[in-house]
Amino acid sequence: MIRINLEKQLHSSGGEMQLQVALQIKQGEFVTIYGESGAGKTSILRMLAGLLQPERGLVEVNGKKWLDTANGTNLKPQQRKLGYVFQDYALFPNMTVRENLLFALEKHQPKDSVNEVVELMELNDMQHRYPATLSGGQRQRVALGRALVQKPEFLLLDEPLSALDESMRARLQDYILKVHQTFNLTTILVSHDVSEILRMSERMFVLKEGKIVQVGAPDAIFSDDSISGKFRLVGTITKIQQNGVVYIISVLAGVNLIKVVATAEEAATMATGDKVMVVSKAFNPLIKKL
Amino acid sequence: MNSFTGEITAIEQEESLSLISLRVGETPFTTIVIDTPDTAPYLRVGNTVQVLFKESEVLIGKDINNNSISLQNKIACTIKAIEQGKLLSKLELESNIGPVVSIITTNAVEQLQLKVANVVMAMVKTNEIMLAE
Secondary structure, three states: OEEEEEEEEEEEOOEEEEEEEEEEEOOOOEEEEEOOOOOOHHHHHHHHHOOOOOOEEEEEEOOEEEEEOOOOEEOOHHHOOEEEEOOOOOOOOOOOHHHHHHHOOOOOOOOHHHHHHHHHOOOHHHOOOOHHHOOHHHHHHHHHHHHHOOOOOEEEEEOOOOOOOHHHHHHHHHHHHHHHHHOOOEEEEEOOOHHHHHHHOOEEEEEEOOEEEEEEOHHHHHOOOOEOOOEEEEEEEEEEEEEOOEEEEEEEEOOEEEEEEEOHHHHHOOOOOOEEEEEEOOOOOOOOOO | OEEEEEEEEEEEEEOOEEEEEEEEOOEEEEEEEOOOOOOOOOOOOOOEEEEEEOHHHOEEEOOOOOOOOOOOEEEEEEEEEEEEOOOEEEEEEEEOOOOEEEEEEHHHHHHOOOOOOOEEEEEEOHHHOEEEO
């Protein structure tokens, strides 16, 4: 169990904001913090990592206090057993992939864990290459691997896939889910991407102006009960194509690519990358046993 | 999406299904939904709801006699514009309840010899209408 209570006055571009959150996350759980930019998502992760100090707070991970402002407990970032992956890979450009991984080890740690990560993340072929020669997806795999060599209990992912294209993102999601399970991690993901959240997380916290306004299963939060259609999917538009007097809109919902016919007026309000809800009546779909 | 504001006039229920009668202006509508006043509190006689249906679910008939067809949702319309594509055509219709859009095949437009200013009946099946709060 991870217990988090944090309070801090934040100065953002939108002005002053009081961040005040309380989260409880079960060991092994995969949760998402979702919210608009400036809501305080990254500040929460930085406070968990010990990179930013709250005015008042408690961080307790599996019974061990990392931070307790009431009695002055405050572990240094390197004493907190967590992995942290950002949107930009932050690899050392003058080191090979393997050297980057070794650098993350503490002095007394055996090198076995580097080999284990190389195996798991399938980095064998690129071990001796430099970051500049890798694609964005490969670099992010290395960054994820580097976060894992110290065998963290707790993984923080701050929009790690947002710079990648759709197909690379889906592959990296698979790697993240695999390491989450293999290492029995407790993972907090910060993401804007509805299909990513639906696919990866068991529970989500909706953050608005520094406060948690909603907690629940992602499919319950993203589906909309104010409409009577029972056949509902939430996804991201991948393509908008004109076809005679209608438009065909492709939507990636989880791992399924679906297509919806729309009018020109509807298509004009939409763009590739937009989050949408697709609704039909339960009377329309055919059902077939596989 | 065609969208109108209507008022619920009656609710008939059988287990999880409800047959909802509505009025949009003077035009009656019916829809069947997998919801009941218990599962969807907005289903109350007298409540105002959005009545939604897709353009491609709007059938078009000429010379329709009200008692000769099973469709429960019928809107008397005048054709305002026809945008003809190779396979599909879009009809912009005017009615007492406001504009209605229908997308039907170009073959059907030709078969019915539909022209601007024609009087037609726009029809929607009971199970194609969605409600929203």
